[in-house]
Amino acid sequence: MKVSIFSTCLVDLMTPSAGKAMVEVLERLGCELDFPASQVCCGQPTYNSGYLEDSKLAMKNMMLAFEHSDYVVGPSGSCIAMFHEYPKIFKGDPDWELKAVALKEKSYEFTQFIVRVLGITDVGARLEGTATYHRSCHMTRLLGEKETPYLLLEQVRGLQLEPLKNSDNCCGFGGTFSVKMPDISSQMVDEKCESVVETGADILISADMGCLLNIGGRLSRKGVPVKIMHIAEVLNHTGETAAAKGGIPS
Amino acid sequence: MSLKTDKREFGERTADGIGNTFMRSAVSSAQDSLKTRRLTAATALGDWEAWRLVGQTIRQHTLKNLDFYLNQLADNIEARGGHIYFAATKEEASSYIRDVVVSKQARKIVKSKSMVTEEIEMNKVLIEAGCDLIETDLGEYILQIDDWDPPSHIVAPALHKDRNQIKRVFTEKLGYTGDESPEKLARHARAVLRQKFLEADVGITGCNFAVANMGAINLVTNEGNGDLTAAIPKTQIAVMGMERIVPTMEEMEVLDNLLCRSAVGQKLTSYITVMGPKAPGESDGPDEFHLVVVDNGRSEILGSEFNEALQCIRCGACLNVCPIYRHIGGHAYGSIYPGPIGAVITPLLGGYDDYKELPFASSLCGACTDVCPVKIPLHEQLIMHRQNIVKEKRTGAADRFQMKAASRLLSSPSLFGKVLRLANPGSRMMSKHGRIVRGPGLIQGWVGVRDLNQPVKQADSFRTWMKERQGGTKQ
Amino acid sequence: MTTKNKNNNRESFLNRVASSLGRERPYNVQRPDIKSMMPDSYGTLTGADLIDILKEQCFFIHTQLIESTPEILQQTLDDLIAANGGGSVITSGDSRFACYDLSFQGSTEWSEAAGREENISRSETANTVVVFADYVLAESGTIVVESRPDQGRALHFLPEHYIAIIERERIVLRSTQAAAALNRRIEAGEPVGSSINFISGPSNSADIEMQLVVGVHGPLRATYVLI
Numbered sequence: 027m028k029v030s031i032f033s034t035c036l037v038d039l040m041t042p043s044a045g046k047a048m049v050e051v052l053e054r055l056g057c058e059l060d061f062p063a064s065q066v067c068c069g070q071p072t073y074n075s076g077y078l079e080d081s082k083l084a085m086k087n088m089m090l091a092f093e094h095s096d097y098v099v100g101p102s103g104s105c106i107a108m109f110h111e112y113p114k115i116f117k118g119d120p121d122w123e124l125k126a127v128a129l130k131e132k133s134y135e136f137t138q139f140i141v142r143v144l145g146i147t148d149v150g151a152r153l154e155g156t157a158t159y160h161r162s163c164h165m166t167r168l169l170g171e172k173e174t175p176y177l178l179l180e181q182v183r184g185l186q187l188e189p190l191k192n193s194d195n196c197c198g199f200g201g202t203f204s205v206k207m208p209d210i211s212s213q214m215v216d217e218k219c220e221s222v223v224e225t226g227a228d229i230l231i232s233a234d235m236g237c238l239l240n241i242g243g244r245l246s247r248k249g250v251p252v253k254i255m256h257i258a259e260v261l262n263h264t265g266e267t268a269a270a271k272g273g274i275p276s
Numbered sequence: 277m278s279l280k281t282d283k284r285e286f287g288e289r290t291a292d293g294i295g296n297t298f299m300r301s302a303v304s305s306a307q308d309s310l311k312t313r314r315l316t317a318a319t320a321l322g323d324w325e326a327w328r329l330v331g332q333t334i335r336q337h338t339l340k341n342l343d344f345y346l347n348q349l350a351d352n353i354e355a356r357g358g359h360i361y362f363a364a365t366k367e368e369a370s371s372y373i374r375d376v377v378v379s380k381q382a383r384k385i386v387k388s389k390s391m392v393t394e395e396i397e398m399n400k401v402l403i404e405a406g407c408d409l410i411e412t413d414l415g416e417y418i419l420q421i422d423d424w425d426p427p428s429h430i431v432a433p434a435l436h437k438d439r440n441q442i443k444r445v446f447t448e449k450l451g452y453t454g455d456e457s458p459e460k461l462a463r464h465a466r467a468v469l470r471q472k473f474l475e476a477d478v479g480i481t482g483c484n485f486a487v488a489n490m491g492a493i494n495l496v497t498n499e500g501n502g503d504l505t506a507a508i509p510k511t512q513i514a515v516m517g518m519e520r521i522v523p524t525m526e527e528m529e530v531l532d533n534l535l536c537r538s539a540v541g542q543k544l545t546s547y548i549t550v551m552g553p554k555a556p557g558e559s560d561g562p563d564e565f566h567l568v569v570v571d572n573g574r575s576e577i578l579g580s581e582f583n584e585a586l587q588c589i590r591c592g593a594c595l596n597v598c599p600i601y602r603h604i605g606g607h608a609y610g611s612i613y614p615g616p617i618g619a620v621i622t623p624l625l626g627g628y629d630d631y632k633e634l635p636f637a638s639s640l641c642g643a644c645t646d647v648c649p650v651k652i653p654l655h656e657q658l659i660m661h662r663q664n665i666v667k668e669k670r671t672g673a674a675d676r677f678q679m680k681a682a683s684r685l686l687s688s689p690s691l692f693g694k695v696l697r698l699a700n701p702g703s704r705m706m707s708k709h710g711r712i713v714r715g716p717g718l719i720q721g722w723v724g725v726r727d728l729n730q731p732v733k734q735a736d737s738f739r740t741w742m743k744e745r746q747g748g749t750k751q
Numbered sequence: 752m753t754t755k756n757k758n759n760n761r762e763s764f765l766n767r768v769a770s771s772l773g774r775e776r777p778y779n780v781q782r783p784d785i786k787s788m789m790p791d792s793y794g795t796l797t798g799a800d801l802i803d804i805l806k807e808q809c810f811f812i813h814t815q816l817i818e819s820t821p822e823i824l825q826q827t828l829d830d831l832i833a834a835n836g837g838g839s840v841i842t843s844g845d846s847r848f849a850c851y852d853l854s855f856q857g858s859t860e861w862s863e864a865a866g867r868e869e870n871i872s873r874s875e876t877a878n879t880v881v882v883f884a885d886y887v888l889a890e891s892g893t894i895v896v897e898s899r900p901d902q903g904r905a906l907h908f909l910p911e912h913y914i915a916i917i918e919r920e921r922i923v924l925r926s927t928q929a930a931a932a933l934n935r936r937i938e939a940g941e942p943v944g945s946s947i948n949f950i951s952g953p954s955n956s957a958d959i960e961m962q963l964v965v966g967v968h969g970p971l972r973a974t975y976v977l978i
Contacts, residue, residue, distance in 0.1 A: 200639025322792025500969025
């Protein structure tokens with residue numbers, strides 16, 4: 027299956043490990059990958075700030091970058107949800123509406139692609155530890171994907187998953203919201219951090235790098251030793267027993 | 277009270293809210309319990325999504341034919357011997373009400389909960405006219421006797437107060453001698469207010485929905501004060517926002533179910549009443565019935581890009597799930613309409629001059645849109661507000677500069693390539709031990725609260741790795 | 752179309768609404784067919800099912816449901832009134848009180864002849880009120896009563912204790928059925944009471960710290976008697 031990787035600007039700038047892990051997992055699952063180099067950003071930061079016309083430049087760039095792709099897969103529910111908004115934004119635009127619809131229809135968030143397109147829930151991962159999962163608002167509500175991360179994590183050997191209290195509450199990231207209204211955002215992320223600590227987990231997992239940088243950055247500022255991992259990194263973790271992949275269930 | 281409840285700047289109001297630890301724990305525990313109750317009641321209805329669609333259909337149909345249904349309502353109210361008055365502005369509405377009260381030579385007024393009467397500043401006008409006006413909803417009554425403290429929630433107006441604060445107010449203002457148990461406080465209010473009901477000349481109520489084909493209004497309550505207000509005084513004045521109307525009881529029934537379940541997690545509240553002028557032969561109820569239909573800016577929303585905001589049935593569910601409301605509380609919005617729906621309609625009714633921050637006070641998490649029983653796309657409307665505010669150049673030069681620069685960068689592969697190359701070395705001056713510690717504008721907004729690693733070096737970046745991997749180093 | 756009250760701004764107001772909607776004023780409008788959109792999550796129910804649903808719901812609305820029969824109804828009611836601490840009783844003037852041969856010691860009645868002040872004063876001084884339900888909604892534990900010359904509005908709200916007699920055959924599943932029946936009467940031009948009350952248990956409030964208090968302005972306690 028031919029898949030184009032959408033790395034997202036946060037992975038490009040800040041967290042290459044999540045992108046690398048995604049690539050390795052998808053290859054292991056038999057996908058043939060390419061990376062359209064002209065991609066940049068989905069346009070969400072400026073779009074959500076109210077700069078509609080300016081944001082369209084970034085959106086058009088993405089539609090062109092992925093024009094010839096069969097599937098587009100990215101490690102962020104939020105960025106993919108933004109792609110899914112394109113048809114609404116370009117509705118009635120004769121040059122771009124169809125391209126917008128086409129991009130929406132072939133775009134999947136990483137876990138969604140594995141479960142819904144590849145039909146796989148066990149990717150053979152192993153990770154010893156106690157973790158909790160933060161569901162991102164954009165992935166669950168705007169993209170409407172509530173299940174696939176859990177389905178995949180349940181199959182990770184050695185991983186103990188603890189439920190996160192108030193998991194449906196936003197972590198306070200919200201893109202530019204986090205920097206434009208830091209006073210409010212910090213209260214939100216503080217409560218999220220408390221909930222994470224309450225679980226007793228050593229690892230915080232999410233499918234959105236924005237939330238992870240926010241919660242992780244706050245945990246680090248408070249000196250709380252919880253490790254953050256993108257779900258791709260978890261699924262790419264085969265540990266010492268990588269050879270026995272798909273073997274012994276623990 | 278008017279739409280505006282606080283003259284201070286948004287930042288000051290927010291800081292006040294964040295610093296109010298009692299209010300915040302009250303709000304978060306209320307949110308947590310209401311969330312579960314709402315969910316249980318919604319689930320009990322069966323296919324909730326299908327019901328939301330019915331609710332949305334009813335509201336959109338009614339708005340699309342609003343003039344028809346208001347006309348039908350007026351005909352039927354008049355046929356039943358009632359009066360209906362159409363007020364274009366808040367001044368028209370409150371002076372009409374004052375004139376009715378004056379013409380009845382009435383002094384004693386009991387009132388049940390109504391947000392729109394706050395919006396038209398009716399209380400102020402009536403009190404200035406020398407009336408003795410009593411709010412009879414328990415929450416509103418608490419606020420009134422506490423020198424008209426503004427409401428902080430559209431369903432539970434006194435949510436920001438705890439029982440000890442309420443006891444203190446009761447002791448000071450009512451000579452209450454009991455303890456702080458909610459039950460005893462409520463009983464005391466019952467006794468005081470019972471007398472007020474019996475003495476009142478005029479009763480003023482809101483209106484959850486007017487029922488067009490009946491010429492009646494529908495009140496949805498729990499305490500019983502709304503019904504007493506409409507039973508005992510000889511004159512009743514009901515006030516409604518012009519959009520709060522349904523064709524028949526069949527649509528009303530659907531919306532009442534959505535409202536009760538969404539607002540308080542009850543299947544139906546204790547008292548749902550469809551009422552109008554007293555009929556011949558009946559002993560109580562209003563001999564004289566006035567319905568005041570208020571526009572006050574709504575006709576400008578109708579048919580506009582914000583049309584769907586008028587679908588609102590004031591259940592408050594969006595407040596109860598909002599993570600922003602959770603931390604800043606209702607007063608920080610500076611409006612009688614707080615929370616997500618408040619952030620949408622307050623700027624529409626009160627203008628961007630006073631309220632341009634509200635649409636930005638959202639992480640766009642979409643919880644409000646998800647929970648709305650009549651499917652108002654609340655977070656999308658917040659983005660629409662942001663677009664208008666940007667178009668009117670109200671966000672400030674610095675914001676405009678940053679966002680224009682960002683959009684150029686985010687749409688240009690070559691420019692972005694340069695940034696990827698320069699981000700790490702460029703951030704060295706702002707960093708210590710690989711971590712950014714200070715920075716201009718938005719960066720400071722981030723690092724003031726959270727740690728942030730320096731951007732990766734180009735050699736270690738995902739793109740470089742991917743390029744090498746695809747360039748034949750594949751294992 | 753003419754307007755009776757020339758000074759109520761009706762025409763200018765409605766014209767402004769029409770202009771916001773970008774069209775002329777409509778003369779006729781077809782309601783959307785919401786019935787076909789409404790999900791039915793219950794399927795077919797028997798009378799016994801309805802009673803079960805009602806019983807379960809009464810628990811949630813802090814309302815006691817007592818099963819009785821026409822034969823022992825008087826006794827059931829007398830016991831309940833005594834349990835409420837006795838005191839005076841007021842009833843509506845419903846003819847069913849005579850049908851079931853019910854009477855209460857020292858009771859008063861809401862009647863057209865008594866007039867506003869007297870009826871309100873009787874209700875205010877009564878400890879218990881007894882009424883018959885017109886419809887009963889099993890799902891929400893609601894009784895529906897309509898104002899009439901012999902049954903006022905305040906009757907349901909002033910006494911401390913509320914007793915509603917429910918005849919089995921008046922139980923329907925939910926508000927949908929009651930609203931449809933009432934709307935049929937309205938569409939047929941039949942007179943309806945000036946106040947139609949859907950009452951689900953005693954009055955309550957959660958305005959103080961969101962803690963539920965049962966009994967605020969209306970009755971402190973509600974009891975349904977099923978016959």
